[in-house]
Amino acid sequence: MREFYTFGWYASKISPHLPKEVFEPVPSRLLGGLIYLIIALSGLLVISLLDLHPLWNFLISVVLGFSFASLGFLGHEILHGTVVRRPWLRDFLGAIAFWPLCTGPKLWRKWHNANHHVHTQHEELDPDAWPGLEKLAKSRLLRWVYRIPFVIRAFFAFSALTFTFTLHSIRMLFYFFKDFEPKNRKIVLWQFLLPWASWIGLLFVIGFSKWLFAFLLPLLIGNFIVMSYISTNHRLNPLVPVNDPLANSLSVTVPKWIDVLHFNFSYHTEHHLFPTMSSKYYPLVKKHLKKMWPDRYHEMPMTKALIALWKTPRVYYQQRELIEPLQGHVYGTLGNGLEPTRIQYRKAEVERELGQSFVSSSFKKVAKHK
Known part of the structure; x- marks a missing residue:
């Protein structure tokens, strides 16, 4: 893919073909959130108040983990203003939805809405x-x-999906904290501390054995589900000089019932084109994208995308390729030679082709001994 177009350019081409109601908020999405909230609270109470067999607690933890993730997907939608438009209500509902994942609404909108979406x-x-x-x-x-050898690194990278969202959220707090106005820093800090205080407080109330099933294990499961999507959103795509969603984003496909449970979070290219549109309408946007730009639009089954992630490194080489540095194995990205069903690499001649890109002499020394 050699030409890039902004998300605004694509949106201007598709918008005339969409009904006006798709640009209105959809408060009915909160019904799904209410169901998940009831399930989560019920699971917490059952684990906390009853002395169940660990197997039953584990099964409840799995349900809680799915609920944590789905509430996070809804929180993402709420904080884009696609469910309600009043700022105070948007942030309040977003805070509740993101409470299990311990991410505050102000930080999220700064990190995700104002930076990730604008500079994808x-x-x-x-x-x-x-x-x-x-x-x-x-x-x-x-x-x-x-x-570290590639296979071992890939294993630990996928294992880390169980805590990456939480860890990255904490990192973003430190990264963006100074960017907030002084009057907002206390709010951002409290929005971060209160969820953690409530979950740590629960630990002292019910003890570690129950807390393990009530929060820690569900948090790990929720992290894994959320990061399974986030990892496929962009990591197979190239770095780009222009914020072109058809070049830098990937939509994955999952069974319809999972789309319903996860608020259509799989439609990621569509989301980057219309972030303030409810994901309820993304299937309609996808229909037009595939009709108008079938050669530029990227989609694949979730499982295939995750396998492709496992088989490719996460370091970019010259923006459009991925490289395993020590071996000099160079892989394509989506739109730039990557074939998910047949992943291959070319061998780069470290000294001639990579040259000064290896700023560290230690890399060169190790590469020469391979």
């Missing part, structure tokens, strides 16, 4: 973008990580 897949400005080779070479920690 820009190496320097997108807080969710993965690094390029030059940034990797400047980081001692990343250089150490990328000396």
Whole structure:
């Protein structure tokens, strides 16, 4: 893909073909959130008040984990203003929905809405973008990580999906805290501390054995579900100079019933085109995208996308490719040679082709001995 167009350009082409009601908020989405909230509270009470066999507690934990993730998906939609428009109500409902994942609404809107959406897949400005080779070479920690054999690293990377969202949220708090006006910093801090205080407080009330099933295990499950989507949203796509959703985003496909349970979170390219549109209408947007730009639109089954992530590294080389640094194995990205059903790499000649991209001499020394 050589040409890039802004999300506004695509939106201007599709909008005339959409009915006016798709641009209105959809408060009825809150009904699904209420159901998940009741399920979550009921599960917490059952685990806390009854002495059940660990197997039953585990099964309830799985349900809680799915509920935590789905509330997070709804919180994401709420904080884009697609459910209600009043700012105070939007933030209040968003805070409740994100409470299990311990992310505050002000931080989320700063990190996700104002930065990730505006600068998607820009190496320097997108807080969710993965690094390029030059940034990797400047980081001692990343250089150490990328000396670990690829298969082992891939295993731990997928295992880390169980806590990555929580860890990244904490990192974003420190990253963006100074950007808030002084009067808002206390609010941001309280929105971060209160959920954690409530969950840690629950630990002292019910004890660790029950807390493990009531919160910790559901949090890990919720993280894994949320990050399974987030990991496929952009990590197979190239870094781009223009915020082009058809170049930098991927929509995955899941069974219809999962789309219903997860508030159509799988429609990610559509979301980046119309972030203030309810995901209820994304299937309609997808229909027009596939009709108007079938050669630019990227979609694949969720399982296939996750397998492709497992088989490819997460370091960008010259924006449009991915590289395994020590071996010099270069893979394509979506729109730039990546075939998910047949993932292949080309061998880069480290000294000639990568040259000064390896800022650290340690990389060169290790590569020469391979």
